[in-house]
Amino acid sequence: MSLHRDKVDLAQLPHHYDGKVTLAVIGGTGLYDLPNLNPVARLTISTPWGFPSSPITISVTDSGFPVAFLARHGQHHDLLPSDVPSRANIAALKHIGVKAIVAFSAVGSLQPEIKPRDFVVPTQIIDRTKGIRPSTFFEKGFVAHAMFGEPFDLKLNKLISDHIPTHGFLEGFDLEHTPTFHTKENTNKGEDLTVICMEGPQFSTRAESRLYRTWGGSVINMSVLPEGKLAREAEIAYQMICMSTDYDSWNENEEPVTVETVVGNLKANSANAAKLAAKLIDVIADEFAKGTGLGDDLTGSMKFSVSTSPHGVKKELLEKMHFLHPGYWPVH
Numbered sequence: 011m012s013l014h015r016d017k018v019d020l021a022q023l024p025h026h027y028d029g030k031v032t033l034a035v036i037g038g039t040g041l042y043d044l045p046n047l048n049p050v051a052r053l054t055i056s057t058p059w060g061f062p063s064s065p066i067t068i069s070v071t072d073s074g075f076p077v078a079f080l081a082r083h084g085q086h087h088d089l090l091p092s093d094v095p096s097r098a099n100i101a102a103l104k105h106i107g108v109k110a111i112v113a114f115s116a117v118g119s120l121q122p123e124i125k126p127r128d129f130v131v132p133t134q135i136i137d138r139t140k141g142i143r144p145s146t147f148f149e150k151g152f153v154a155h156a157m158f159g160e161p162f163d164l165k166l167n168k169l170i171s172d173h174i175p176t177h178g179f180l181e182g183f184d185l186e187h188t189p190t191f192h193t194k195e196n197t198n199k200g201e202d203l204t205v206i207c208m209e210g211p212q213f214s215t216r217a218e219s220r221l222y223r224t225w226g227g228s229v230i231n232m233s234v235l236p237e238g239k240l241a242r243e244a245e246i247a248y249q250m251i252c253m254s255t256d257y258d259s260w261n262e263n264e265e266p267v268t269v270e271t272v273v274g275n276l277k278a279n280s281a282n283a284a285k286l287a288a289k290l291i292d293v294i295a296d297e298f299a300k301g302t303g304l305g306d307d308l309t310g311s312m313k314f315s316v317s318t319s320p321h322g323v324k325k326e327l328l329e330k331m332h333f334l335h336p337g338y339w340p341v342h
């Protein structure tokens with residue numbers, strides 16, 4: 011079943027964009043473009059970690075603010091969650107100047123109050139991937155350790171939570187189900203909302219799904235890692251917005267999740283997600299215009315997270331890292 015809408019002919023767009031692009035949206039399952047914006051360029055960027063999942067579309071809002079868009083699983087959804095080239099995706103966004111990323115993801119709900127078609131802004135992550143995804147830009151010969159106790163950017167999280175009301179945030183739009191916008195502060199009594207990231211591509215067993223509930227999991231997906239870790243290493247403020255599509259497998263009164271359930275809810279959700287994305291872009295554009303330092307908190311953090319003396323590092327490794335953080339570790 012296709013989730014794609016009719017599209018502008020993106021192939022005709024220029025392949026370069028000269029301005030600065032500070033905000034990026036990563037689209038997950040069901041969100042393959044930003045239909046409410048005006049596309050102005052389509053970039054194919056080669057990185058030392060390969061090519062991104064898809065070309066990066068630069069669009070501008072009505073007020074002229076540029077936003078980069080990247081389809082996580084490719085424009086035709088041909089990449090398994092384990093095969094998403096997250097290092098290339100994040101490196102390419104960093105290379106064009108991105109300081110903040112809002113990443114969308116279709117998730118299963120592990121809690122009865124998070125209903126299919128609701129949105130969730132998580133604050134914590136539990137890693138259940140299996141170590142088969144490259145999850146760092148660093149490698150043997152050049153060692154660094156990034157801080158990850160707060161895996162999402164707190165300023166971006168607060169900005170989003172403060173500006174999107176719990177109910178009615180899609181007023182006037184597809185309201186067959188009025189979605190709730192779940193945030194730590196507004197709906198979860200200050201308790202973390204935790205996304206479990208599993209390897210997939212198969213969904214969880216009932217026993218696993220129940221286990222994740224005992225761990226305090228709120229929602230489950232296959233995508234937030236290593237994307238969020240790599241954004242941290244790239245010093246980019248990162249927040250995921252989860253779109254609930256199913257109750258996973260924990261509920262004995264329901265059939266365990268199937269792709270049909272996910273796709274059915276996504277058909278409604280993807281239009282809502284595109285509208286929500288447009289709203290969030292306006293909020294974030296305003297914040298950048300105010301100059302409050304959004305995306306600046308991490309600046310310089312990786313320079314001092316390195317354990318290896320740069321003098322002992324091979325030239326090839328330093329050259330790769332120069333793409334990500336030019337000037338941090340001069341190539342000798």
Ligand SMILES: CSC[C@H]1O[C@H](OP(=O)(O)O)[C@H](O)[C@@H]1O
Nearest residue numbers: 038039091115116231232233272
């Ligand atoms: C099609 S259901 C499983 C799939 O959906 C989510 O993708 P994304 O996070 O990119 O929206 C989930 O993480 C799985 O990859």
Ligand SMILES: Nc1ncnc2[nH]cnc12
Nearest residue numbers: 116117118230231232258
């Ligand atoms: N139940 C689920 N488990 C993992 N990823 C998902 N994406 C959407 N629903 C999911």
